Structures are given as structure tokens and as C-alpha cells.
Amino acid sequence: MKKLINAPENVVIEALRGMAAAHPDLAVDHENRVISRAGGPTQGKVGVVSGGGSGHEPLHGGFVGYGMLDAAAPGEIFTSPVPDQILAATTAANGGAGVLHLVKNYTGDVLNFRMAAELAEDEDIEVATVVINDDVAVEDSTYTAGRRGVGATVFAEKLAGAAAEGGADLAEVARVAAEVNDRTRSFGVALTPCTVPTAGQPGFELGEDEVELGIGIHGEPGRTRGKLAPASELVARAMDAVHADMPLSGSVVVMLNGMGATPLVELYVAYAEVASWLEGHGVTVARNLVGNYITSLDMAGFSVTVGMFTDELLQLWDAPVQTPALRWGR
Amino acid sequence: MDVELCRAWMLRFSELVDAEADRLTALDAAIGDGDHGVNMRRGMKAAVAALGESQPDAPGHVLVATGRALVAKTGGAAGPLYGTGFRRAGKALTDTEVASAAEVGAALVAMLAGIQELGQAVEGDKTMVDALTPAVSAFEASAGDGLATAAEAAAKAAAEGAVATVPLQARKGRASYLGERSIGHEDPGAASTALLLRALAEVTAQS
Numbered sequence: 001m002k003k004l005i006n007a008p009e010n011v012v013i014e015a016l017r018g019m020a021a022a023h024p025d026l027a028v029d030h031e032n033r034v035i036s037r038a039g040g041p042t043q044g045k046v047g048v049v050s051g052g053g054s055g056h057e058p059l060h061g062g063f064v065g066y067g068m069l070d071a072a073a074p075g076e077i078f079t080s081p082v083p084d085q086i087l088a089a090t091t092a093a094n095g096g097a098g099v100l101h102l103v104k105n106y107t108g109d110v111l112n113f114r115m116a117a118e119l120a121e122d123e124d125i126e127v128a129t130v131v132i133n134d135d136v137a138v139e140d141s142t143y144t145a146g147r148r149g150v151g152a153t154v155f156a157e158k159l160a161g162a163a164a165e166g167g168a169d170l171a172e173v174a175r176v177a178a179e180v181n182d183r184t185r186s187f188g189v190a191l192t193p194c195t196v197p198t199a200g201q202p203g204f205e206l207g208e209d210e211v212e213l214g215i216g217i218h219g220e221p222g223r224t225r226g227k228l229a230p231a232s233e234l235v236a237r238a239m240d241a242v243h244a245d246m247p248l249s250g251s252v253v254v255m256l257n258g259m260g261a262t263p264l265v266e267l268y269v270a271y272a273e274v275a276s277w278l279e280g281h282g283v284t285v286a287r288n289l290v291g292n293y294i295t296s297l298d299m300a301g302f303s304v305t306v307g308m309f310t311d312e313l314l315q316l317w318d319a320p321v322q323t324p325a326l327r328w329g330r
Numbered sequence: 331m332d333v334e335l336c337r338a339w340m341l342r343f344s345e346l347v348d349a350e351a352d353r354l355t356a357l358d359a360a361i362g363d364g365d366h367g368v369n370m371r372r373g374m375k376a377a378v379a380a381l382g383e384s385q386p387d388a389p390g391h392v393l394v395a396t397g398r399a400l401v402a403k404t405g406g407a408a409g410p411l412y413g414t415g416f417r418r419a420g421k422a423l424t425d426t427e428v429a430s431a432a433e434v435g436a437a438l439v440a441m442l443a444g445i446q447e448l449g450q451a452v453e454g455d456k457t458m459v460d461a462l463t464p465a466v467s468a469f470e471a472s473a474g475d476g477l478a479t480a481a482e483a484a485a486k487a488a489a490e491g492a493v494a495t496v497p498l499q500a501r502k503g504r505a506s507y508l509g510e511r512s513i514g515h516e517d518p519g520a521a522s523t524a525l526l527l528r529a530l531a532e533v534t535a536q537s
Contacts, residue, residue, distance in 0.1 A: 053363075076372075078363040078364070080405050081405060082409060083401060083402075083410075106407075107449070108406040108407035111407055111409075111410035111411070139509070143499075144500075144501060144502075144509070145501075145502055196365060198355075199355050199365075201359075203364050204359070216504075218362075218363035219363050221360075221361075221511055223509060223511075
């Protein structure tokens with residue numbers, strides 16, 4: 001295992017020190033492991049909080065800042081944060097107008113956030129929860145833990161953050177997040193597995209000519225194994241999966257996301273295919289993101305996230321944002 | 331079971347989890363994200379440390395304190411599930427200083443109920459419930475023969491229950507995303523539950 005780390009068990013605390021040193025606009029509570037805005041919560045504004053396992057950077061800490069998250073709770077690598085930590089993030093985000101919890105749909109995240117919301121209510125902080133579950137790779141979700149929350153988390157954090165910054169109340173901010181979730185679907189493909197530092201070896205094995213189709217972001221095997229194919233084919237499989245679940249038309253917002261180890265030049269090759277696929281289907285791209293936004297340590301691969309946004313949602317997308325990972329309008 | 335025996339149980343569970351952490355991680359890597367071993371080791375180490383600091387004076391309080399530490403330090407789904415399980419078991423024992431075999435059985439029943447209420451898993455979903463359910467039944471069936479006998483029966487049933495998860499398709503948790511590919515692998519949560527009952531059998535056999 002070759003990683004740019006010190007001791008494997010210290011990766012998260014040391015990464016938090018690095019983020020604090022790199023981003024003066026962030027306040028990092030090292031003891032409680034919370035990343036929040038350096039200026040503190042904005043009084044009268046709905047606070048927007050998310051969190052989850054570390055290893056998906058820039059998600060979530062890299063999205064803390066004006067126009068997006070107020071606070072994030074980073075757990076151990078690929079491990080849900082604990083209730084006390086989420087409560088500390090909620091307190092750090094509380095401007096007296098309530099707090100929205102954006103929760104990716106994983107059992108651990110859902111349970112820990114639920115317990116934290118109850119603790120927050122005990123402290124008279126009103127909490128609304130929106131669960132993100134955009135991954136189309138999980139089928140028959142009645143017989144599973146449900147669809148995973150992946151790329152739509154980034155969209156929801158941006159739009160809920162914008163709505164909150166614009167003065168919307170808690171119910172409205174939650175409604176925006178829920179609508180983003182309803183209108184967004186994702187699908188991912190891995191070319192390599194990833195290695196959790198404390199595990200010391202990859203989560204699964206992939207042959208030189210194999211890919212995992214329908215992957216999540218925690219390094220678990222995908223839904224099916226496939227043959228390595230040119231980017232055009234892999235992208236088509238991903239876009240077809242999204243389109244089969246939510247027929248794409250009109251104008252969309254697209255994120256072509258790197259899983260962490262795929263170079264940007266390859267992400268652009270893939271995005272050219274995404275753009276072609278959409279054009280071939282008569283769909284226009286209103287806005288896009290190409291890069292590493294919700295990663296899985298050192299996994300090579302990509303995910304595509306497509307949102308069918310209304311004009312209102314598009315305006316929230318365009319609203320100014322100033323975070324380590326996303327910045328425009330300011 | 332008095333407070334000393336209960337503490338010994340928690341300590342032994344922590345030792346077993348520590349010793350088997352790599353195996354639990356490997357099981358979790360096959361059908362999950364490979365963190366169960368590390369998480370349980372961290373959680374139980376924190377529980378043992380908390381017990382050392384707080385010095386509970388009844389077995390029920392030992393279990394509640396363990397549950398609280400697990401929620402606070404484990405993370406993932408295991409934290410809330412085991413944490414709630416231990417807390418419910420501890421509350422069932424109230425302030426009793428010496429719990430009878432029957433009372434320990436009732437605590438295990440409460441543990442299972444708490445876990446099922448929170449996680450909504452049933453038998454067959456390929457989870458810790460598949461090890462704990464037969465363990466609780468076996469314990470209750472043998473409670474009349476004393477704590478050590480009942481604990482050994484429970485440990486055996488839990489181990490068999492964990493192995494029985496191998497052919498199941500996961501319907502809960504991260505393994506469920508794999509669909510049919512989760513078949514052929516033992517569930518890591520069931521494996522760690524088997525260690526919990528193994529720990530109980532070991533400490534009660536000695537006492």
C-alpha cells in the first residue's frame with residue numbers, strides 16, 4: 001500500500017489539520033471534529049449541515065462556506081460520524097432559524113444523524129432532515145437498504161445553501177433539497193478498487209480488463225462486473241442507466257465526477273462523451289462540473305450525476321458560493 | 331451475573347474484537363467498505379476505558395455505559411445498533427446487583443428488540459440479527475441450567491447463526507447494494523455478534 005500518509009489511524013485528524021492550515025475561511029474544531037465557517041453561524045439564517053465518512057474529499061468539508069454548508073461532520077474513513085459530532089456541527093451551524101441536515105442514504109449516516117437530530121431537539125434547535133438517494137445502480141430497493149446518496153449530495157448542498165443564504169425559512173430550504181434529490185440521478189463506474197488506510201489492501205480485486213459497474217463511494221464492490229471498454233462505451237452505460245430511470249429531456253445540469261485517482265485529462269475525455277450522448281438525445285447542458293467532487297480515496301473511475309432543474313433551481317445554482325472546492329460569483 | 335462478571339464480559343468482548351479485527355475487516359471488505367473490524371476495535375476500547383473511569387456498580391450500568399461509549403465512538407451503523415442494544419440490555423437489568431440467568435436472558439431479549447427496532451432488520455436479512463436471534467432463543471431455552479450452560483448454548487447458536495448468513499442475500503446495510511453478489515460471504519455484523527456471545531460463554535465458564 002503506497003499512500004501519502006503518516007500512521008494510517010491518524011489520516012483523518014491530520015487531514016483536518018491540513019484543511020485548517022490551508023483554508024483560513026474554515027474553522028476546524030479538532031477535538032470534536034467539526035468543520036464550520038470561520039465567521040460562525042449567520043444569525044437568522046437557516047444552517048445547512050452535512051457529514052459522513054472521510055475519504056470523499058472535497059465532500060463535505062470542502063463545501064463549507066458562503067452559499068453552501070455552514071458545518072460538516074467528518075467521520076473516520078468511510079465511517080459515519082457519531083451523534084455527538086453531528087450535534088456539535090449542528091450547534092456550530094445554528095443561527096437561530098433552524099438547521100437542515102442533508103444525509104446521504106446509508107444506514108450508518110441515517111441512524112447517527114437521526115440520533116443527533118434528537119439530541120439537537122433536546123437543545124431547542126429545530127432540525128429538518130432530507131435524505132439523498134440518487135444512485136440508480138441499486139435496484140429492487142425494497143429489498144435493500146435503499147438507493148445510495150452520491151452525487152446529488154453536492155447539488156443539494158449547493159442549492160440548499162443558496163436558498164438559506166437568500167433568506168428562505170427551514171421548510172423552504174428543506175423543500176429545495178428534496179426537490180433537487182427528486183430531480184437528480186447518478187451512476188458510477190470503477191476502473192480500480194480503493195484502499196482504506198487502516199485496511200491496508202484494496203477492498204476488492206479488479207483484473208486488468210475489468211470494471212465495476214454501479215459503484216458507490218465507499219469502496220464496496222459494484223452491482224456487476226464488466227469488461228473494460230473505451231470511455232464512449234462506459235459513459236454510455238452510465239448515461240443509459242440514468243436515462244432509463246429518469247428520462248432526460250430539455251436542459252440539464254451535469255456533474256462528471258472523478259472517483260479520486262482518475263486524471264483530469266481522462267475526466268475531460270469522459271465529459272466529451274457525456275456531452276455527445278446528451279446532444280445525441282436532444283438534451284442541452286445548462287451547467288456542468290467536471291472534476292473531483294465526491295471521491296472514494298484512490299479509486300480510479302467516474303460517476304455521472306444529472307439533474308433536471310427548474311429555472312428556480314438553476315438560479316440557486318448560479319447564486320454566489322465561496323468554499324474551498326466551489327467558488328463563483330464572489 | 332454481578333458487576334465484576336459483566337465487566338469481564340465486556341473486557342473479553344473487547345479482546346476478541348481486537349484479536350479478530352482483521353478478520354472482521356476482511357468480511358466487511360468483501361461485502362461492505364472494510365471498516366467493521368477497525369470500528370468495533372475502536373468502540374470497544376473506548377467502552378473499556380469508559381468502564382475504567384466511571385466504575386459502574388451494577389451489571390446493568392456496565393452495559394448502559396458500554397452502549398453509550400459505543401454510540402459515541404464507533405461510528406457507522408454498528409455504533410447506533412450495538413449502542414442501542416447494550417443500553418436496552420442494561421436498562422432491562424435495572425440496578426440489580428446480581429442478575430440471575432433468567433434476568434440475563436431477558437436482557438439479551440431486550441438487546442435484540444432494541445437492535446431490531448432501530449435497524450428494522452428481520453431474520454434472513456443477513457445481519458447481526460441472524461446471529462443474535464438464535465443466540466437469544468438458545469440462551470432462554472437453557473437458562474434453567476444456569477448462566478454458564480445458557481451462555482455456551484447461546485455462543486454456539488450465535489456462531490452457527492453467523493455462518494448461516496453465508497448463503498443469504500443481504501437485504502439491509504451496505505451489503506444490500508451488492509444484490510446477489512453478497513451471497514457466499516459471512517456477514518461481518520453477525521460475526522462480531524458471535525464474538526460477543528463467545529465472550530460471555532468464556533467468562534461465565536471460568537466463574
